[in-house]
Amino acid sequence: MPQVPQEILDALTRVDMPTVSNIHEASETIDVDGLKIPVHSCECLVLGSGAAGLRAAVEAKRAGVDVVVASMSLYGGTSACSGSDKQTLHTAGTSNNGDNFKKLAHDIGSGGCMDQDTAYIEAIGSLGAFAGLQYLGLPLPQDRFGAVLRYQTDHDEVGRATSCGPRTSRLMVKVLAEEAVRLNIPFLRKCEGIEILKDKSADGERIAGVLLIDREQEANEYGLSIMLATCVVLATGGPGELYRDSVYPKHCYGSLGMAVEAGVEVCNLTESQFGIGTRRTEFPWNLSGTYVQVLPYIYSTDDEGNEYNFLADYYRTTQELVSNVFRKGYQWPFHATRMADYNSSLVDLAIFIESQKGRTVLMDFNRNPLAVPDDQEFSLDRLDDDVATYLKNNEALQELPIQRLDRMNPLAIELYKMHGHDLRTDPLPFNVSNQHMNGGIAVDSWNHSSLNGCYAVGEVAGTHGVTRPGGAALNAGQVGGMRCAQHIAQVDRSNAPTISAVEAQIKHAVTYVKQLADNAEGHDVAAVRDEIQARMSDKAGFICMIDDVPDALAAAQQLRSAVLEKSFSINKSNRVADAFRWRHLSLVSEAVLMAMDHYIKQGGGSRGARAYCSANGTVAPQARSCDLSAYSYVEEKDEHKSHKLVLQFDGDSFSINEAAIRDHEDPAIIFFEKNWSHYLTGGIYNDDFKHQ
Numbered sequence: 001m002p003q004v005p006q007e008i009l010d011a012l013t014r015v016d017m018p019t020v021s022n023i024h025e026a027s028e029t030i031d032v033d034g035l036k037i038p039v040h041s042c043e044c045l046v047l048g049s050g051a052a053g054l055r056a057a058v059e060a061k062r063a064g065v066d067v068v069v070a071s072m073s074l075y076g077g078t079s080a081c082s083g084s085d086k087q088t089l090h091t092a093g094t095s096n097n098g099d100n101f102k103k104l105a106h107d108i109g110s111g112g113c114m115d116q117d118t119a120y121i122e123a124i125g126s127l128g129a130f131a132g133l134q135y136l137g138l139p140l141p142q143d144r145f146g147a148v149l150r151y152q153t154d155h156d157e158v159g160r161a162t163s164c165g166p167r168t169s170r171l172m173v174k175v176l177a178e179e180a181v182r183l184n185i186p187f188l189r190k191c192e193g194i195e196i197l198k199d200k201s202a203d204g205e206r207i208a209g210v211l212l213i214d215r216e217q218e219a220n221e222y223g224l225s226i227m228l229a230t231c232v233v234l235a236t237g238g239p240g241e242l243y244r245d246s247v248y249p250k251h252c253y254g255s256l257g258m259a260v261e262a263g264v265e266v267c268n269l270t271e272s273q274f275g276i277g278t279r280r281t282e283f284p285w286n287l288s289g290t291y292v293q294v295l296p297y298i299y300s301t302d303d304e305g306n307e308y309n310f311l312a313d314y315y316r317t318t319q320e321l322v323s324n325v326f327r328k329g330y331q332w333p334f335h336a337t338r339m340a341d342y343n344s345s346l347v348d349l350a351i352f353i354e355s356q357k358g359r360t361v362l363m364d365f366n367r368n369p370l371a372v373p374d375d376q377e378f379s380l381d382r383l384d385d386d387v388a389t390y391l392k393n394n395e396a397l398q399e400l401p402i403q404r405l406d407r408m409n410p411l412a413i414e415l416y417k418m419h420g421h422d423l424r425t426d427p428l429p430f431n432v433s434n435q436h437m438n439g440g441i442a443v444d445s446w447n448h449s450s451l452n453g454c455y456a457v458g459e460v461a462g463t464h465g466v467t468r469p470g471g472a473a474l475n476a477g478q479v480g481g482m483r484c485a486q487h488i489a490q491v492d493r494s495n496a497p498t499i500s501a502v503e504a505q506i507k508h509a510v511t512y513v514k515q516l517a518d519n520a521e522g523h524d525v526a527a528v529r530d531e532i533q534a535r536m537s538d539k540a541g542f543i544c545m546i547d548d549v550p551d552a553l554a555a556a557q558q559l560r561s562a563v564l565e566k567s568f569s570i571n572k573s574n575r576v577a578d579a580f581r582w583r584h585l586s587l588v589s590e591a592v593l594m595a596m597d598h599y600i601k602q603g604g605g606s607r608g609a610r611a612y613c614s615a616n617g618t619v620a621p622q623a624r625s626c627d628l629s630a631y632s633y634v635e636e637k638d639e640h641k642s643h644k645l646v647l648q649f650d651g652d653s654f655s656i657n658e659a660a661i662r663d664h665e666d667p668a669i670i671f672f673e674k675n676w677s678h679y680l681t682g683g684i685y686n687d688d689f690k691h692q
């Protein structure tokens with residue numbers, strides 16, 4: 001294997017982003033209770049400039065739509081700032097003989113609760129999504145035949161992932177932003193959506209735009225601005241601030257709560273991903289793939305500096321211990337059932353228990369794992385077959401983990417170095433954190449939500465089921481972006497919304513904003529944040545004690561009511577966005593707990609990345625030398641895989657219902673002559689349409 005020169009590594013880790021200078025101009029300024037508020041308008045507003053939003057924007061623009069991108073932080077969010085390093089796709093190279101769309105769709109949705117048409121659409125769409133990125137210059141690795149290099153990842157038995165290194169999603173944002181600049185798409189670069197504007201006078205309720213806080217305009221002290229738009233694409237990423245223990249970058253608030261507040265239907269909120277990563281207080285990053293496949297020594301320390309080889313209390317032999325650490329490379333998300341039978345999620349449980357003791361858990365790349373007492377020392381000659389084969393195939397049988405990492409993935413070392421941590425010298429503290437929201441805004445097969453004209457793509461869309469293969473999030477965002485743009489391009493956009501349709505809502509919001517300053521009774525933002533984040537991490541994390549959920553839900557409901565009633569006390573006009581963010585997240589927190597409570601009451605059990613533990617649990621994980629009976633968990637029932645829990649807020653309380661997942665007709669009944677006309681006449685854009 002040739003040594004990769006430093007400048008190539010630098011180009012893949014230190015990714016400079018293009019400058020965006022086409023700023024959208026307001027068409028008028030209105031006066032609301034003495035505040036001058038700029039009003040913008042366009043056919044389609046894309047809210048958020050992550051990989052999903054930018055894809056939607058460039059595809060819509062190419063299709064002739066007048067599109068504007070408004071983003072809280074142009075290169076903020078998960079795609080640009082976190083370690084999204086892989087995308088799942090249909091490739092010629094998969095299994096060395098290509099892939100099968102139906103099989104890929106099956107695997108995407110195999111955890112249950114995922115609409116089957118969406119899974120098939122993501123499978124088919126992965127081809128175009130991927131080709132478009134290659135066309136824009138994304139440096140995806142190939143062999144000399146042009147087949148994309150691929151590897152095995154989470155929930156993937158075939159090897160469908162590919163990667164441009166740890167900054168894959170940032171590179172995606174870069175090439176898409178360059179294309180947006182080339183297409184001259186206008187932007188609002190520091191502009192946060194705070195309320196969905198609705199036109200209730202129209203023929204049925206529909207979206208009319210979004211109320212924004214734009215930090216680049218000075219017409220009023222708060223930055224309040226209005227965007228009127230016929231279509232709005234919410235592409236604001238996941239609610240990363242919901243949990244204290246979170247591996248999202250900072251300031252990921254998203255717009256899920258804003259959508260909930262507007263009465264938009266949301267689904268599958270019970271489903272999230274949790275896994276090992278470095279902490280948000282330092283540099284949030286997933287420790288998957290080669291980080292664990294090089295077999296670092298994992299240990300903990302207490303306040304006195306004592307060191308514990310704690311995994312040795314859980315696994316029975318050194319070989320079993322290290323082989324399960326290795327498997328976290330492609331079984332990265334915690335999975336309840338893998339706690340049993342000494343499988344790889346027992347590592348996460350062990351880390352959880354260690355953290356509960358107040359200890360710090362670390363990964364050391366300069367030491368090989370220590371032995372399980374009374375068993376043999378670690379040796380590269382004593383590994384499970386899959387582990388030994390992988391290391392041998394990658395010529396990574398060097399003596400120390402850091403040398404193996406240098407051999408297999410030097411970018412992994414480079415990246416931490418860039419963030420001030422030298423893996424060659426210092427052990428890395430880490431824990432198990434919340435990483436992804438699988439649920440979100442309920443959408444149809446064109447990413448259209450329950451609110452007419454409002455679309456959702458990327459992580460804010462609730463398109464994933466209980467599990468998702470690694471890389472499926474980025475793929476879903478790309479495919480969703482393409483699909484919604486195609487749909488918007490054929491919508492009648494001639495009837496632009498008017499300011500009069502949303503006047504009352506704007507007046508109400510202005511009153512709310514103005515009151516924040518003299519609201520002595522109002523809540524403190526930091527206190528509300530701490531309460532929500534602690535409750536979510538402690539009561540709704542990957543280890544969930546069933547008996548705790550009803551009280552957690554009651555407390556979340558109480559907080560949300562109190563926040564709606566008394567609002568916040570905020571004295572600085574440039575901080576008013578906080579009131580909206582935490583009002584919205586108080587709703588999201590209640591919605592997640594409500595969905596969990598409902599699921600538990602229906603007899604729901606452990607699935608995906610959450611173990612529901614109880615004295616009535618039917619499976620007790622076992623360990624070599626400690627008692628794990630407190631973590632006995634309730635098992636999932638198959639019947640729960642076939643529906644999504646859909647929630648809707650009516651301004652006062654949530655309703656919840658179980659909606660059957662959508663299936664789809666067998667593609668074998670679709671033929672060119674029979675079905676061309678449905679494309680030409682637009683029949684395919686009607687979500688109720690089925691091929692006969």
Ligand SMILES: Cc1cc2nc3c(=O)[nH]c(=O)nc-3n(C[C@H](O)[C@H](O)[C@H](O)COP(=O)(O)OP(=O)(O)OC[C@H]3O[C@@H](n4cnc5c(N)ncnc54)[C@H](O)[C@@H]3O)c2cc1C
Nearest residue numbers: 048049050052072077078079084085193237458459471474
């Ligand atoms: C550590 C980590 C590793 C991951 N690894 C992978 C991986 O390997 N493969 C994979 O497929 N997925 C991975 N994921 C998940 C994946 O990165 C995200 O799901 C995906 O990047 C989300 O893209 P997005 O465009 O929907 O949102 P984001 O990239 O988060 O972008 C959201 C955008 O919206 C803006 N925004 C937010 N709120 C508002 C608002 N109210 N108004 C206006 N703008 C707003 C933000 O500033 C940002 O520009 C990972 C996630 C994490 C945290």
